Amino acid sequence: MSDLRYVGRDIARNDIVQKVSGQMRYLADLRPGGTCHARLLLSPVAHGRVKAIDGTEAAKVPGFIRLFTAEDSPRRRYNSALFLPDQQDLKDQPVFTDRPLFVGDMIGAVLAETDEAARRAAALVRVDIEPFEAVTDPVTALSAPSFRDGFPQIVEGRLSCGEGAAPREGHAELTTTVRTPKIHHAAMENHICRSHLDYDDVLVVQSPCQMIFTVRFVLSELFDRPINRVRVIKAPMGGTFGGKQEVMIEPACALMTLATGLPVQLNLDRNETINATRTRAASVGTVRTVVDGEGYFLHRETDVVVDAGAYATGGHRVAMAMGKKLFRLYRIPSQTFRTRTTFTNTTPSGACRGYGSPQIHAITEIHIDLLARKLALDPAVLRLKNLVEPGDLDPTGAPPLGNARIKDCLLKGMEHFRWNERIAAEPGDGRYRRAVGLACATHGNGYFGSPYPDFLSMAIRLCEDGTLLVNAGLHELGNGTLTVVAQITGEVLGLDPSRIVVTEGDTQTAPFDVGCVASRVTYVCGACAYEAAEKLKTLFRDQIAEATGKDAEGIELDGEVRFDDGKRLSYGDAVCLIAKVLRQEVGIYHNYAPKANPASFGVHFAEVEVDCLTGLSRVTDFLAVHDVGKAINPRLLKGQIYGGVQMGLGMALSEELAYDRSGRPKNDRFSRYPLVNAPDMPPVDVLLIEEHEPGGPYGAKSIGEICTVPTAAAVVNAVNRALVTELTELPLTPERIIAALAERESNKTGRGGQEQVMFSRTTGDSH
Amino acid sequence: MKISITVNGRLHEADVAPTTRLVDLLRNGLGLTSVKEGCSEGECGACTVIVDGKAVTSCTTLAFQMDGKSVTTLEGIAEETLHPLQQAFIDHDAVQCGFCTPGMILSAKALLDANPHPTRDEVCRALEGNLCRCTGYLPIVEAVLDGAERLSRS
Numbered sequence: 037m038s039d040l041r042y043v044g045r046d047i048a049r050n051d052i053v054q055k056v057s058g059q060m061r062y063l064a065d066l067r068p069g070g071t072c073h074a075r076l077l078l079s080p081v082a083h084g085r086v087k088a089i090d091g092t093e094a095a096k097v098p099g100f101i102r103l104f105t106a107e108d109s110p111r112r113r114y115n116s117a118l119f120l121p122d123q124q125d126l127k128d129q130p131v132f133t134d135r136p137l138f139v140g141d142m143i144g145a146v147l148a149e150t151d152e153a154a155r156r157a158a159a160l161v162r163v164d165i166e167p168f169e170a171v172t173d174p175v176t177a178l179s180a181p182s183f184r185d186g187f188p189q190i191v192e193g194r195l196s197c198g199e200g201a202a203p204r205e206g207h208a209e210l211t212t213t214v215r216t217p218k219i220h221h222a223a224m225e226n227h228i229c230r231s232h233l234d235y236d237d238v239l240v241v242q243s244p245c246q247m248i249f250t251v252r253f254v255l256s257e258l259f260d261r262p263i264n265r266v267r268v269i270k271a272p273m274g275g276t277f278g279g280k281q282e283v284m285i286e287p288a289c290a291l292m293t294l295a296t297g298l299p300v301q302l303n304l305d306r307n308e309t310i311n312a313t314r315t316r317a318a319s320v321g322t323v324r325t326v327v328d329g330e331g332y333f334l335h336r337e338t339d340v341v342v343d344a345g346a347y348a349t350g351g352h353r354v355a356m357a358m359g360k361k362l363f364r365l366y367r368i369p370s371q372t373f374r375t376r377t378t379f380t381n382t383t384p385s386g387a388c389r390g391y392g393s394p395q396i397h398a399i400t401e402i403h404i405d406l407l408a409r410k411l412a413l414d415p416a417v418l419r420l421k422n423l424v425e426p427g428d429l430d431p432t433g434a435p436p437l438g439n440a441r442i443k444d445c446l447l448k449g450m451e452h453f454r455w456n457e458r459i460a461a462e463p464g465d466g467r468y469r470r471a472v473g474l475a476c477a478t479h480g481n482g483y484f485g486s487p488y489p490d491f492l493s494m495a496i497r498l499c500e501d502g503t504l505l506v507n508a509g510l511h512e513l514g515n516g517t518l519t520v521v522a523q524i525t526g527e528v529l530g531l532d533p534s535r536i537v538v539t540e541g542d543t544q545t546a547p548f549d550v551g552c553v554a555s556r557v558t559y560v561c562g563a564c565a566y567e568a569a570e571k572l573k574t575l576f577r578d579q580i581a582e583a584t585g586k587d588a589e590g591i592e593l594d595g596e597v598r599f600d601d602g603k604r605l606s607y608g609d610a611v612c613l614i615a616k617v618l619r620q621e622v623g624i625y626h627n628y629a630p631k632a633n634p635a636s637f638g639v640h641f642a643e644v645e646v647d648c649l650t651g652l653s654r655v656t657d658f659l660a661v662h663d664v665g666k667a668i669n670p671r672l673l674k675g676q677i678y679g680g681v682q683m684g685l686g687m688a689l690s691e692e693l694a695y696d697r698s699g700r701p702k703n704d705r706f707s708r709y710p711l712v713n714a715p716d717m718p719p720v721d722v723l724l725i726e727e728h729e730p731g732g733p734y735g736a737k738s739i740g741e742i743c744t745v746p747t748a749a750a751v752v753n754a755v756n757r758a759l760v761t762e763l764t765e766l767p768l769t770p771e772r773i774i775a776a777l778a779e780r781e782s783n784k785t786g787r788g789g790q791e792q793v794m795f796s797r798t799t800g801d802s803h
Numbered sequence: 804m805k806i807s808i809t810v811n812g813r814l815h816e817a818d819v820a821p822t823t824r825l826v827d828l829l830r831n832g833l834g835l836t837s838v839k840e841g842c843s844e845g846e847c848g849a850c851t852v853i854v855d856g857k858a859v860t861s862c863t864t865l866a867f868q869m870d871g872k873s874v875t876t877l878e879g880i881a882e883e884t885l886h887p888l889q890q891a892f893i894d895h896d897a898v899q900c901g902f903c904t905p906g907m908i909l910s911a912k913a914l915l916d917a918n919p920h921p922t923r924d925e926v927c928r929a930l931e932g933n934l935c936r937c938t939g940y941l942p943i944v945e946a947v948l949d950g951a952e953r954l955s956r957s
Contacts, residue, residue, distance in 0.1 A: 058837025
């Protein structure tokens with residue numbers, strides 16, 4: 037499709053000049069007068085009961101306005117992930133609580149005239165808390181006494197297909213347990229929110245969020261206000277990665293505005309953002325796979341304990357999302373998945389780039405490599421025997437996989453990365469060991485086929501000067517959403533994307549959209565934009581025909597109006613002509629609901645070098661291969677992949693939110709939370725498989741989440757190959773690597789490793 | 804405390820409390836909101852500014868320490884047109900959410916002012932105190948290397 041003018045091209049993102057010149061105004065950069073500032077009072081204990089709060093000293097701070105506590109909180113509780121009234125997730129979170137369940141739980145807030153006064157006053161509030169025993173480990177939480185005041189301590193979910201595999205001669209099996217860490221999103225902009233009351237009693241909330249309509253719904257329920265009197269506006273955003281997806285600090289901010297009538301800005305510091313918002317859920321997964329004598333998967337059982345933290349939030353949705361991925365990557369005739377979401381006295385988990393996918397793939401892909409080792413097979417070969425093919429169905433009845441090009445990804449990647457040559461190389465036996473590893477992954481394209489309805493609308497209009505306004509409830513997260521939608525509509529209408537403005541969400545003016553989440557933006561919203569632009573084009577042509585008396589068949593729309601008699605008209609002049617002659621606007625409203633939810637795929641290849649003396653691992657080379665259908669903007673797409681790889685490297689090697697026995701966070705600041713920085717990054721090569729996904733705009737499908745999904749497993753597999761270890765507890769910190777090496781040494785000198793595999797291969801293969 | 808501080812080439816007299824941080828003076832006092840605050844402990848580099856030629860985190864610097872010094876923020880590096888580094892950031896798509904960008908560009912500029920022809924390694928080292936969660940740093944490093952080329956040609 038080389039005739040495309042804007043799609044498939046490296047168009048610069050719409051807001052990049054503002055961003056490089058420091059003119060992008062994030063919420064914290066706005067300085068209208070009269071806004072009050074709030075600071076939260078966060079629980080210093082992981083579990084307890086507030087006996088008393090004394091604001092006497094705080095009230096003496098000049099500029100102090102008011103102290104808020106649990107007594108000011110609505111009796112109603114909420115769940116931060118809900119967006120329609122019928123959704124049944126547990127509503128267990130109060131706005132302000134006197135029964136704090138984690139360090140960082142909101143027990144109140146201080147409102148003052150300035151941020152400085154709010155901080156000073158908050159520091160002077162005396163809180164008397166009776167501390168209780170804390171539960172910090174999700175597995176311990178399965179049997180620990182519940183701290184949840186009547187809410188369930190375990191939420192269970194299951195998925196399955198097939199009928200199991202009877203043990204037969206020649207079959208082999210392996211069981212592995214993998215632990216993945218609790219992770220901070222680390223968007224560079226901390227959480228922030230502003231609210232005020234507008235004329236006509238409309239509560240206005242500005243938030244750098246991902247789901248304006250979810251925020252609107254939760255606020256409307258919590259404060260018992262009509263939905264049309266809650267206006268949520270998406271603010272410019274300094275990163276999210278799911279951390280700003282659920283309703284987070286908006287309820288506290290809105291509560292203060294509603295109670296006082298004042299405009300309020302609520303800022304969080306880094307330490308508060310880490311403790312008081314959301315994390316990636318920690319998980320502990322045990323996988324058992326049964327294979328036949330040739331390495332074909334016969335049956336798999338996966339049991340995952342997911343740490344929701346202290347409140348339900350979207351935690352159990354994450355757990356179920358994990359399970360769904362298991363049925364969409366390999367052909368496995370029989371499979372069971374059980375998850376138990378448990379609760380700990382730690383920061384609640386929730387959405388985080390991949391929504392459980394990086395965790396479940398770490399669990400299964402590390403397991404598959406260990407299985408390959410036991411079977412003495414190349415891990416790429418074992419996977420190739422079992423991977424899905426284009427057109428495969430999901431055995432659980434979920435939507436079909438679509439144009440599933442995972443095998444292309446793996447085969448092309450193997451060639452590009454020189455896999456066969458590199459896998460054959462010895463890791464060495466000196467201080468530095470080097471090896472390669474890979475992992476495969478799948479992820480979705482929206483909500484279709486899930487319990488959550490997937491749809492949106494857009495209104496698009498040609499203006500009197502021929503520019504285009506796409507009125508949508510979108511959220512630019514920094515990933516290029518607005519640019520991509522401009523490219524798609526521009527392609528259809530022959531308009532340069534620089535002449536198109538795509539709006540971000542404002543619940544009062546934008547059509548409904550479930551949110552910029554679930555890897556649905558390009559595939560679902562992009563398809564909506566495509567259809568809307570086509571519809572507008574048809575209307576425009578008909579209007580021109582009617583206004584000019586010419587035949588619609590003879591009108592071409594290609595950035596300008598071309599008549600078959602050679603005459604031309606600019607879009608702007610045509611719009612004005614239609615206004616004058618027909619008294620009509622050139623605009624349409626289009627509703628779109630996807631009819632498919634294909635799978636996106638990726639394979640990551642990593643080369644690592646491990647220093648056996650220090651235990652430090654360094655990723656020295658990396659290849660990411662992705663089945664993207666079609667790259668609407670290859671440069672922006674690669675940018676997503678580089679960032680996804682970076683997050684995955686952190687998950688593999690350095691990032692983990694840890695707690696002491698009393699539930700106190702050990703590393704709730706950047707100086708104690710090692711993120712991947714520029715010198716840590718390996719060169720990352722990207723290979724795109726563009727084989728057209730039906731239903732996607734110009735054949736495109738998702739990339740934003742899938743690109744961080746296989747990373748951690750690929751790195752861990754490389755380390756395990758380099759060291760001949762079976763490391764399964766992430767991240768692979770130097771301490772864990774040194775411990776594993778020591779254990780390997782003692783096993784060598786002792787009786788030999790624990791033999792986990794039961795391999796009953798006889799002489800002839802039974803398959 | 805009264806201080807004289809040159810910011811983006813203009814001399815300012817300011818009266819600051821002993822606890823006022825440079826980031827507060829720049830953002831709240833002078834309205835230079837390109838300076839971002841991300842961690843408040845000098846770890847993320849979002850608040851980086853250039854002080855007498857060196858990249859400094861303005862959240863760990865007190866305003867009174869700036870008496871007699873010259874500070875450059877992102878607002879001060881471009882005049883009529885974008886600085887070649889800014890243009891290189893655009894051309895390499897070295898920006899996603901944009902929150903780390905001002906600090907990144909200033910760390911890069913401080914490097915290039917002192918070392919106009921850095922190696923890739925030197926660029927990575929110069930940016931090691933600037934965290935970015937979006938880009939994986941690779942386009943940023945490319946942009947800085949390209950920016951060095953452009954500056955040496957201009």
